[in-house]
Amino acid sequence: MKIKALSRSxxxxxxxxxxxxRIQHRNLDPTHHPLQRAREYTRAVTSAKIDRMFAKPFLxxxxxxxxxxxxxxxxxxxALVPFVSGSADGEIRIWDLGExxxxxxxxxxxxxxxxxxxxxxxxxxxxxxxxDGLIKSWKVYPDGNGSSSSGSSNDDGxxxxxATPHGPMMTYxxxxxxxxxxxxxxxxxxxxxxxxxxxxxxxxPERNSPVVSFTDLWGSDDTSIVVRYNPAERxxxxxxxxxxxxxxxxxxxxxxxxxxxxxxxxxxxEWNPMEPMNFVVGNEDYNAYSFDMRKLDRPxxxxxxxxxxxxxxNWSPTGKEFVTGGYDKSxxxxxxxxxxxxxxxxxxxxxxxxxxxxxxxDKYIVSGSDDTNLRLWKAHASEKIGQMSAREEKSMxxxxxxxxxxxxxxxxxxxxxxxxxxxxxxKQTEVAQIQKESQQRxxxxxxxxDKSGEEQFVSERKKVVVKKVD
Numbered sequence: 001m002k003i004k005a006l007s008r009s010x011x012x013x014x015x016x017x018x019x020x021x022r023i024q025h026r027n028l029d030p031t032h033h034p035l036q037r038a039r040e041y042t043r044a045v046t047s048a049k050i051d052r053m054f055a056k057p058f059l060x061x062x063x064x065x066x067x068x069x070x071x072x073x074x075x076x077x078x079a080l081v082p083f084v085s086g087s088a089d090g091e092i093r094i095w096d097l098g099e100x101x102x103x104x105x106x107x108x109x110x111x112x113x114x115x116x117x118x119x120x121x122x123x124x125x126x127x128x129x130x131x132d133g134l135i136k137s138w139k140v141y142p143d144g145n146g147s148s149s150s151g152s153s154n155d156d157g158x159x160x161x162x163a164t165p166h167g168p169m170m171t172y173x174x175x176x177x178x179x180x181x182x183x184x185x186x187x188x189x190x191x192x193x194x195x196x197x198x199x200x201x202x203x204x205p206e207r208n209s210p211v212v213s214f215t216d217l218w219g220s221d222d223t224s225i226v227v228r229y230n231p232a233e234r235x236x237x238x239x240x241x242x243x244x245x246x247x248x249x250x251x252x253x254x255x256x257x258x259x260x261x262x263x264x265x266x267x268x269x270e271w272n273p274m275e276p277m278n279f280v281v282g283n284e285d286y287n288a289y290s291f292d293m294r295k296l297d298r299p300x301x302x303x304x305x306x307x308x309x310x311x312x313x314n315w316s317p318t319g320k321e322f323v324t325g326g327y328d329k330s331x332x333x334x335x336x337x338x339x340x341x342x343x344x345x346x347x348x349x350x351x352x353x354x355x356x357x358x359x360x361x362d363k364y365i366v367s368g369s370d371d372t373n374l375r376l377w378k379a380h381a382s383e384k385i386g387q388m389s390a391r392e393e394k395s396m397x398x399x400x401x402x403x404x405x406x407x408x409x410x411x412x413x414x415x416x417x418x419x420x421x422x423x424x425x426x427k428q429t430e431v432a433q434i435q436k437e438s439q440q441r442x443x444x445x446x447x448x449x450d451k452s453g454e455e456q457f458v459s460e461r462k463k464v465v466v467k468k469v470d
Contacts, residue, residue, distance in 0.1 A: 070368030078123030086114030195224035274319025282310030325353030
């Protein structure tokens with residue numbers, strides 16, 4: 001008589017260590033699990049609740065901040081630790097993000113409000129520009145001799161009395177420029193661009209006067225607010241101006257390519273680091289707009305939610321989302337493909353936000369506001385800080401997958417998407433919604449009873465652009 005016996009290897013039934021989970025064999029036949037979908041939905045609701053329970057985005061305030069409102073800041077592209085910030089009183093401070101403390105204070109770096117800061121490609125040199133009409137270069141890591149470099153262009157020696165081991169290493173100026181509004185460094189070549197009250201200028205770090213100056217672009221000599229190099233096209237620059245314009249021009253020939261005029265002024269502009277044909281601007285009408293540089297006659301997406309002018313924008317290094325801040329004293333994180341913010345950060349004491357930066361590892365956001373403080377936030381509010389075990393990572397991925405699968409269900413959506421906001425923002429949002437519905441109702445009535453056929457519906461994206469200038 002033959003007897004068939006079950007045989008299993010020892011590895012399939014025993015644990016390697018006492019801390020491992022016991023191996024369980026399950027029959028995955030769906031007929032034996034009639035309540036599988038119900039159990040999975042319950043887990044999704046629980047996962048959404050856990051995600052919100054552990055959502056604590058605010059980490060720390062850097063040191064004691066500044067003496068005046070923080071107006072500019074930048075992070076190094078090559079390292080996680082260095083961070084520099086500038087304030088309205090002309091002071092520069094160098095920070096250690098790892099320790100969250102102050103490394104060096106540089107009072108009197110500029111005599112007026114600092115409007116822009118940027119790191120060079122080497123990761124150790126950074127540049128600052130201000131309303132005093134000067135650009136200065138500095139070192140994050142000080143020289144060993146304790147004095148500024150001999151390459152300084154200062155002729156009268158007035159700055160030698162307070163020159164520090166961090167600089168200024170060199171000072172740049174132009175007699176035609178009264179004040180600088182923005183600065184950006186080239187991605188691959190040793191040069192930087194500035195936006196000023198009369199022109200857009202290209203500078204060489206070895207020369208203390210601009211190499212090329214672009215004035216009267218598109219027949220307008222208005223103040224340029226922002227200038228940004230394209231991450232991929234080496235000689236393509238984008239700029240925003242006081243005449244409500246967004247323009248692109250070629251630095252090689254100095255020729256203007258195209259420009260579009262919006263209904264209201266744009267305060268900030270940033271290129272997508274992963275999709276360099278796209279850029280996003282923050283506008284005075286409380287919205288952010290993304291544009292494709294190949295077609296500037298209409299925005300590709302409108303990002304809504306703010307109830308005040310947007311003053312600062314910064315892209316995540318992944319290019320999948322960006323962060324905005326402005327007059328409504330809140331920070332919002334927008335996915336690139338969605339017009340609604342996935343998260344909103346705010347505190348009781350935080351005032352208008354002038355500057356925002358993502359760290360290079362895409363884990364943290366640093367904000368500078370008018371209340372003189374620099375705040376460190378998590379890019380993902382419920383993300384754990386520190387090393388996770390393999391079991392923790394798998395559990396986190398499973399919970400996030402459940403939330404994505406059931407995010408359209410009312411109960412999960414309510415838990416996952418609802419955010420508590422300050423009372424003033426909630427009221428202003430309700431008023432804006434009532435105004436929007438009233439305008440749509442009036443437009444519908446005009447179109448319904450118009451006999452001439454002139455009153456037609458116009459898409460919201462087309463309303464944004466007033467005209468395009470080639």
